[in-house]
Amino acid sequence: MERFLAQWETGPGVGSPAFVTLVQAVAASPRTADAMREFLSDRLTAHGRPGDDHDTQERRRALISSQLLGLAWVRYIMRVEPIASADRRDVARWVGPTIDRYANDDLAATDEGGAPTG
DSSP states (O other), rough: HHHHHHHHHSSSTTHHHHHHHHHHHHHHHHHHHHHHHHHHHHHHHTTSSTTTOOHHHHHHHHHHHHHHHHHIIIIIIIITTTTTTTTTHHHHHHHHHHHHHHHHSSOOOBOSSOOOOO
């Protein structure tokens, strides 16, 4: 988490234009969006549990991607407090357990009572 956040904070100050530029490029170009999806897929391939089937691996990658990109959107584009001004170590501590759950926990579907389905 800290490395992910740090890559967007290497420019001139917190919330450097790097993530803004990425969002603009992805919105403007399907090819850029494809490249970003491929990049995330390649980077997140190592996550998962032994024995995960393809669908579960894809679900893990999508959930982790949604968390990472949603966090960056809130922190650097929308500048929602307290996320926007928090120390990245704190943000990593807050969000890390969710990323770990998506990467490693059982993602089986459950019914409304929490019992596994299928």
